[in-house]
Amino acid sequence: MTHRPARRRASVSPLFTPHGTDRAARKAARRQLAEAHAKARAASTAHPPGQAPAEQEMPLPLYPGSGRPGPASARGTRLKLPAHRMTTATASGAYPFLAEGGLGAEGIYIGRDVHAEASFVFDPFALYGKIEGFTNPNVLLAGVIGQGKSALAKSFALRSVAFGYRIYVPCDPKGEWTPVATALGGTSIALGPGLPGKLNPLDAAPRPPGVSEADWAGEIRKRRLLLLGSLARTVLGRDLLPMEHTALDVALDAVVTQAATVRRTPLLGDIAATLNDPQQLDTAAGAMSGRLGDAARDLAHALRRMVHGDLAGMFDAPSTVTFDPTSPMLTIDLSRLGGSGDDTALVLAMTCASAWMESALADPGGGRRWVVYDEAWRLMRHPGLLERMQSQWKLSRGLGIANLMVIHRLSDLLTAGDAGSRGRALAEGLLADCSTRIVYRQETDQLHAAATLLGLTSVETEAISHLNRGRGLWKVAGRSFIVQHLLHSHESQLFDTDARMH
Template identity: 30%
Template sequence: MGRRPKKTGEETEAGLAVRGRNWGLPARIGARGMRGAGGGRTSYLDLPTEYRGTSRQVCGLWPFVVGAGTPMMGVPLGRNLVTGATLCCDPISWFERAGLIANPSMFTLAKPGLGKSTINRRMIVGLDFRGTVSLVPGDTKGEYTDLIRALGGQVIQLGRGMGSLNPLDLGEMGAAADRLTGTARRRLLDEATGRRSTMVAALVSIVRKAPITGDEEAVLGKAVELLDDVDLGRPALLADLVALLKQGPDALRAMTLADTEEQYRQAVKPLLKSLMSLVEGTLASTFNRQTSHRLSLDRPVSIDLSSIPASEKTLEGAVLLTCWAEAFATIEAHDRLTDAGLAPRRNFFLVLDELWRILRAGVGLVDRVDELTRLNRQIGIGQSMTTHSTEDLLSLPNPEDRAKAKGFVERSGMVFLGGLPSVEMDALNKIVPLSSRERELIVEWSIPPSIDIKTGQEMPPPGRGKFLVKAGANAGIPVQTALTPAEIRLNDTNQKWANRIADETGGPLDLSKTGAGR
């Protein structure tokens, strides 16, 4: 029988731990486990899985060890790539409820195919559950049609022979004015007159591919005002505007300072030539007829322009701008009725996808978009604008247009940055401050997909669904978006290829039955 060893001051921690276990002495265990023979020590510790919930959901764990690292207010998008925590985010919730941003708007930049439209569609689903009405006033690729129909919304299809837009129609502003009285009615009608004249001026700029002059815009405004005094028994058309300009009443002649008939004709001739291309040219079937469909603001709406070929830039740009103007005018009319207590207050989520198309459609359109996008906070609009890169904004020929387009990003409450090439980092950093690590992430996400050596098929791009959420100068939040099974088919933008995703029944999905919107 051996003797109990004497304890010396030179004993190691491992030896003390082992002997402590054998002789009843207190064991000393480090942060990574017990050292020495019979112990168990690990060189690497995995981070524990993080779970999040409210005090009602996980009340048995209260008080929590730590607070939430990212906001839990808004539409759930996916998981934080660093902490694994769920990120909830949308421009309306972060502005109205959380107070995290000063402007209820967002701008998304990423290469094609990395999930820009998917972010918008997820927000549409989540905001629809909260009662926010989403509007897509110009879906150039038809990517929102299936989703809006699944939500029970309104889909309006426009194109050659598929519908028309009358830029002189009072629309919902006229309907709202009929319900108002006094000063409120007069102010709304004045606003409608200004919007319609601005819309016609923008169309003129598109068809002539040159900016309209200030004198011409003043004449147009007066002509639209005079048309309101003519009882036609129907909304005025562009053909009526042309006829009025040809007639040349005294009020119009006074605007041109013409002393003779010949001087007046020469003054309005360039404007008439541009308007005639809208009345008699290839755009007549779209803009010189009564509006075929009115927007409904009690459910989601998408205007599908996918039937317009991308090569017809003039038609596409004109229809896009008209649709955007119609959407803002309809929301403005609802806002006036709400102020008068004649309609319940609603918030709207406006999705302006494929921004690069409208910016390149014609001269002067940057000014029009700039005017439209400054209305969101005043009339309860959450706004999302999407394009592929900063080059879409900074490659415009006019320096003033480039500065204004850059302001679209600078004024946005939050910016979503997906995969972008390294050549864009310097220009992007001037608009959105980025750390070196954030820049590395964005460039890594832009790497092209590789081929799976086992299957021989192309793997998904490494940056698909990954975005860096920037709110002001704060550190960005890297997130991986996650979709429900019901959303996967509705987010398939390759439906015309053999790898399209189909549900088991092969029929259209109804989100109200699947619960994806919940």
């Protein structure tokens, strides 16, 4: 039997003989395919294996080596091309080695911009109004223990003095700012049981020029009521009732009137004594009393702590220190009150100290000042103090002050209360009123809270989990920097908070 070779069918035959064509067209297509196969076989046999076909000769250039003559040569900067625009996402892929240009050269030296390999300077007063989104001079500083955030706060305060700024620290719970104040020739007031220092938080601030006596008396009364309300809310752990507010008003007016007759400043002890005397309180209230003395019973016990409790002798006597507006730094050392687990005494002392400092902050001629709230995480559970801080945050531009709040973790802001509570709203408001956020290394379990509160990107969130000591993420009005803080050798010795560990 004769073997008949299988008929080869081209896999592309439907391309040449599509369905629906007539017989003549299909026959012509098959003939063209056969001719193409024959031509390909002839070309392959013309060049045996190992021999390359001769290269065709290159044509001569159309123009000489000097280029095309005439105006079309684009010489003499006559070439005009449209500008090429692209997004930053595209530019970062095409040019991956770009870095932020920085905040300029005007400001206080901080250290080195890690990505740009350039010096990094910062001054909120110089940046205000020059950077889009920079609406206030307040700063938030967060970082776990041992990463150098306290050294950053102290060096920034120390270097600010060279620019003519003054530093106020209304609460120094560990006494770490006292050596800094001493080195700068400032003033440090130590408060605690058995210490000679005393502050009267009801001291009246000097009347600014251009303000009438009646208007200033109303402002002083409002500040004193705010202080008394904050103290009472802190001790009671709740908001005041309407009759309790009235009792504070009546007691304050009665005490101020009595003190004016003997030409002295009212004291907290006078307020507590008036609240503790129902008959005197009802007599002072007059027709609107409604048994006001009985309603003020809890208030009387709350303020009694300032006179006869663990804070006795610190804020119930005339001030032993006169405020010096020319002092470069003023700190209130409350380290004698920070040893117990209850922060109430510390918060009460800080409330009184900050009220005493308002006499300087309200001075329109006081210049630019920094107010540092160190270990502010201890204050987040007390709405009364948060309200005072919020008032100072809101007035920072008008008063010419910059507030610096130092905490350990961003989640500390969440301890102010449950979602939707007054305390949580106040804490989140303080964060919103900080145009500058500095974040040092955060633990892994804190990354989600930090990213949520600050609106960090995935790259920034990853960065703050691996930052080295002294290196932080600076977010200035939406612009981000990784900055390595650099200390002078003298600063390192002055700011050493690990001396006891060594």
